[in-house]
Amino acid sequence: MFQPKTIIEPFRVKVVEPLPLLDRVDRAEALQKADFNLFSVPAEKVTVDLMTDSGTSAMSQEQWAAIMRGDESYAGARSFFRFQKVLQNLTGMTHIIPTHQGRAAERILFHVAGGEGKKVPSNTHFDTTRANVENSGAEALDFVIPEGLDPQSIHPFKGNVDLVRLEQWLEVNHDDVPLFVLTVTNNSGGGQPVSLENMHGLKALLQKWEIPFFLDCARFAENAWFIHLREPGQGSRSPREISQEMFSLCDGAMMSAKKDGFGNIGGFLALKHDKWAMECRNMLILTEGFPTYGGLAGRDLDALAVGLEEVLDERYLAYRIASTEYVWRKLDEIGVPLLGPAGGHAIYLDGRRFLPAVPPGEFPGQSISVALYVEAGVRTCEIGTVMFGKTLPDGSQKPADMDLVRMAIPRRVYTQSHMDYVIEAVAYVWEGRHSMKGMKIRNEPPALRHFTCGFEPVGWNPLA
């Protein structure tokens, strides 16, 4: 019997979008104009865009058909009931509250559950979650296992919660904890999964103090697939069954449906209990919209209702995780320093080992990101001292825990040959690493500096 080794893309192309192919001179000019900040480079100057997997998915023919079925009624639209049905079935939760994206769900939830003096633990909060917790006056804390903080440690579930450390902390702090947020997969920790065993352990711990368990489920299907692949006893279960078990442990969930919802926009809050649901809906009406559309058009709800089913297709998930792993493996073979093992949605270069002579205060991740763009038109995202560090009063930089460069893979968008091109691009920059140096920040805004600050190379010219 023919047993192919090649895992093919389980789709073919029906509509094409031309890729900008520029020469180096054009890219150097674009980068100069952007003050070496990739967020300021126009998309038409980018050949392969790996800045994020959020909102960048290709929709399927069924999703485009669903767009046409969209019902734009203000109240009680058919689109909402289709969206609600899919999510009630998946999550087992009664209350489904649509929002325009993930952070809107976070803002509403923490407006209701957060506040001065509260403490919100997580494996690792994603930045918008952390910002929304803190904006409510509460404190955001991370309890990922130690392996999750070491780019070189190998563990099948590096997103797991350190239950021993959490239990000790809860003994003292449980009265101040309104809920726990488990991020699956753990984006800020490298797209690493959480095991079902860890979730059951966490549930038992939270139950002891009656603390609600929330899932930040932007990449729930990728997490379920890792469980299917890696967790003993789970190999014969479908990603849907595994996902349903994950949600069954929770009291609520919030999602940026721009990831595993295959949506270009969208999110939701799912809740088991009536009291919070009522308070959240009241906030929703104030800031997002009527409860049967949230911040979305009817057509968006319909496209998401289809996407949230399609994402659980085993052939899709097998291809998705294999394609990320493929890039990771090829780069690892060349010797490029990476955060390992491969994450679900992204490959992370380890900037500190890539450019050991560049101190974190000179942003090694930014130098790599700049070089990948100017040499090959590949756009990536620094996740390190630019994003999480800060300028101290003496002008020096407080370094982040790690200096990573994220290559996030949009869903169903790029083919294997695009990925081969990316691998070549990284290999080229890796070979030329000895002539690379650091960067400095020329001007920065008071908050979220990575989006708008300007840079300048220190002691080298990446554009030459």
Ligand code: F0G
């Ligand atoms: N939670 C997680 C785990 C995320 O990765 C994101 C977004 C959000 C919440 C917020 O959702 O963007 O729809 O408001 N992550 C994007 C990224 C921005 O590039 O990783 P949003």
